[in-house]
Amino acid sequence: MHPLLSVEDLKVYFPVKNGLVQAVNGVSLEVAKGKTLGIVGESGCGKTTAGMAIVNLVTPTSGNIYFEGQNITQFSKMPRSRKMELRKNIQVIFQDPFSSLNPRMTLFKILHEPMKIHNLYTKQERRDRVAYLLEKVGLTPSQWDRYPHEFSGGQRQRIGIARALCLNPKLIIGDEPVSALDVSIQAQIINLLIDLQKEFDLSYIFISHDLAVVEHIADTIAVMYLGKIVEKAAYKEVYDNPSHPYTRSLLSAIPIPDPGYKKTRITLTGDVPSPRHPPTGCTFHPRCPQVLPVCKTHIPEFTEINKGHFAACHLYHGH
DSSP states (O other): OOOSEEEEEEEEEEEETTEEEEEEEEEEEEEOTTOEEEEEOOTTSSHHHHHHHHTTSSOOSEEEEEETTEEOSOGGGSOHHHHHHHHHHEEEEOSOTTTTSOTTSOHHHHHHHHHHHTTOSOHHHHHHHHHHHHHHTTOOGGGTTSOGGGSOHHHHHHHHHHHHHTTOOSEEEEESTTTTSOHHHHHHHHHHHHHHHHHHTOEEEEEESOHHHHTTTOSEEEEEETTEEEEEEEHHHHHHSOOSHHHHHHHHTSOOSOTTOOOOOOOOOSOOOOTTSOOSSSTTTTTOTTOOGGGGTSOOOEEEEETTEEEEOGGGTTO
């Protein structure tokens, strides 16, 4: 049985003067039906670019993307009917709940327009579905004549979620969907997404820089660094037995709400290198607290170190 989504060796390079920016450099991942894959990493690691390449908002340089077993990499060459079908089945919740909503459209038009474009339902059914979705995300039909600026940040993100649900998709990519919100609102949105996933049998790719947030929603976690996945495993395995030094440093940065608890923080030196000039060997070696000589010259293989637990690190290759 095919996974809902499968990505093989995805690369996204952007040409710049005298070179290339290697934003995504060989990412492979899978999303099973009804499950959530969390992609985590620092700003600039390529996680958002990978997500946008899956929905063809960014053109992949190479690699293959399969949706329901069919190759969708050459999106621009597909017939319009196939493009429309893919757009319907793969939706996005964007990071900024204000700039991603048309300020000149009322809430009703924002939710009604996608269904009209895809010629779904009758006129009355669309009105009923808008009302139904608003209630599902914690808003009311009495608010549908308002404009985005009349809502709070948390309410705007609820609108973004409702818009993603309009077309009854199979996969939703959440690009940092809670990072712009207060912590208390973040918890509400995460719980809403979990409830909607169960009710509508949705699959998610949840992109975030915060491992503490991803823990509550993801079934599997992929940790990205400088365009590559450096560790991937079930969420509990990543939190209980982090293998890559980068994953350990991210976990050590999560605050513990207990003033009496003494936690050892793993502080990384330096900044994330430029994806235009990535380091030789393991790209993490300039910042790694456990660096070996081989790390500076050889790229580590992404190998299975325990059942279902993969990492790209020379610490596990017998050097």
